[in-house]
Amino acid sequence: xxVAADFEKDDDSNFHIDYINATSNLRARNYKITECDRxxxxxxxxxxxxxxxxxxxxxxxxxxxEIIKFAQGHRTxxxxxxxxxxxxxPLFLFSEPDDVKxxxxxxxxxxxxxxxxxxxxxxxxxxxxxxxxxxxxFGQLFEWLKTNKGVEISMVTCxxxxxxxxxxxxxxxxxxxxxxxxxxxxxxxxxxxxxGRNYLQIEVGGTIIESGEDFQMPPxxxxxx
Amino acid sequence: MKDPVDFVAQLRKTATSSSIREQLTEIRSLxxxxxxxxxxxxxxxxxxxxxxxxxxxIRDLKALFPDDKLDSEGQPFWSGPKRSPQPITFSAEDPLHxxxxxxxxxxxxVNLCMEPVRDExxxxxxxxxxxxxxxxxxxxxxxxxxxAKAREEAGRPAPQTAANSDDDDEPVITELLAGL
Numbered sequence: 001x002x003v004a005a006d007f008e009k010d011d012d013s014n015f016h017i018d019y020i021n022a023t024s025n026l027r028a029r030n031y032k033i034t035e036c037d038r039x040x041x042x043x044x045x046x047x048x049x050x051x052x053x054x055x056x057x058x059x060x061x062x063x064x065x066e067i068i069k070f071a072q073g074h075r076t077x078x079x080x081x082x083x084x085x086x087x088x089x090p091l092f093l094f095s096e097p098d099d100v101k102x103x104x105x106x107x108x109x110x111x112x113x114x115x116x117x118x119x120x121x122x123x124x125x126x127x128x129x130x131x132x133x134x135x136x137x138f139g140q141l142f143e144w145l146k147t148n149k150g151v152e153i154s155m156v157t158c159x160x161x162x163x164x165x166x167x168x169x170x171x172x173x174x175x176x177x178x179x180x181x182x183x184x185x186x187x188x189x190x191x192x193x194x195x196g197r198n199y200l201q202i203e204v205g206g207t208i209i210e211s212g213e214d215f216q217m218p219p220x221x222x223x224x225x
Numbered sequence: 226m227k228d229p230v231d232f233v234a235q236l237r238k239t240a241t242s243s244s245i246r247e248q249l250t251e252i253r254s255l256x257x258x259x260x261x262x263x264x265x266x267x268x269x270x271x272x273x274x275x276x277x278x279x280x281x282x283i284r285d286l287k288a289l290f291p292d293d294k295l296d297s298e299g300q301p302f303w304s305g306p307k308r309s310p311q312p313i314t315f316s317a318e319d320p321l322h323x324x325x326x327x328x329x330x331x332x333x334x335v336n337l338c339m340e341p342v343r344d345e346x347x348x349x350x351x352x353x354x355x356x357x358x359x360x361x362x363x364x365x366x367x368x369x370x371x372x373a374k375a376r377e378e379a380g381r382p383a384p385q386t387a388a389n390s391d392d393d394d395e396p397v398i399t400e401l402l403a404g405l
Contacts, residue, residue, distance in 0.1 A: 002259075002336060002338075003335070004336070005335060013343075015327075015331045015332045015335070015341070016332070018328040019328035021324070022321060022324040022329075023325060023329075025321055026275075026313060026321060026322070026325055029321070030283055032308070035321075
């Protein structure tokens with residue numbers, strides 16, 4: 001089998017830039033032209049245009065100013081600034097950021113046609129639920145959520161991959177209750193787990209056992225080793 | 226390559242016989258390496274590329290246009306924007322030479338779904354067993370832009386660039402095709 005190589009400048013282990021660098025420098029040596037280093041080759045061959053000069057530099061400065069305020073211990077939200085810059089207009093706009101959005105339970109959700117409860121009330125996009133109990137089957141995972149959160153799970157997703165769905169005809173996913181979560185992920189997504197990452201971020205849906213209401217909770221960091 | 230017959234037909238339309246010969250030779254050597262599955266062979270090829278491109282071709286050019294060659298107006302040929310190139314003799318000790326064969330060989334290996342040799346010491350071992358390709362001078366008929374202009378003004382037809390090699394190429398191409 002032959003495989004054509006697609007040029008990729010950002011992979012330093014694929015020999016591409018190194019080959020171009022060696023070839024062009026040898027030709028330069030033929031003609032006694034000044035040779036250049038690998039980074040210069042990468043810039044030319046990869047058509048990299050340095051653009052640090054203007055906007056990027058300003059954004060970096062603005063972000064650093066915010067980091068310094070944070071490092072000094074300021075926690076009042078009014079002391080921080082959200083910056084909008086458009087050099088073409090030119091416009092420099094500093095505004096006070098909003099508080100982080102808190103999830104609120106509703107009595108009636110028009111999509112679900114019923115109440116949705118937040119677990120816990122007022123969680124934000126920065127929250128997560130960490131499950132650090134080692135590798136688990138779906139059955140064990142559901143048992144953990146039942147004991148610790150009082151919920152019954154009907155659906156599990158990981159990114160765009162549906163891992164478990166109770167409502168499929170004939171309860172097709174029932175055998176998965178006995179399978180490890182990460183194994184099912186590998187099987188369904190057709191991808192290997194990212195090396196060096198020992199967790200999956202999963203989202204669950206279902207009902208609260210006590211009241212039968214639907215719930216929403218932060219994403220789960222499921223640590224499998 | 227899905228349709229070899231079609232490929233050769235296409236090649237004949239677009240390329241000269243000497244470049245067809247080069248391409249077919251290239252294809253055959255690729256098949257050979259793949260069959261032998263030998264990294265040693267790839268390293269040899271990579272070294273061959275080095276010698277062809279940075280040594281032999283320069284020598285061919287210099288044989289045609291020596292440093293003291295004068296053009297039709299009596300000016301030195303290598304002047305102004307034209308810089309006279311110098312051939313480079315391969316040396317495994319030179320980091321740049323090594324870098325070329327190392328990366329070229331490993332690129333070919335990846336193309337052929339073979340495991341690249343990332344270890345430089347191991348690669349040096351393979352490289353140590355290769356021989357220099359002997360230099361055989363190739364005579365190519367080249368005309369400079371000035372000569373072409375003068376010829377056109379005189380109303381003479383373009384010289385058959387590959388004329389002398391044409392006769393040599395055809396049997397080789399036939400043989401190569403039969404081999405494939």
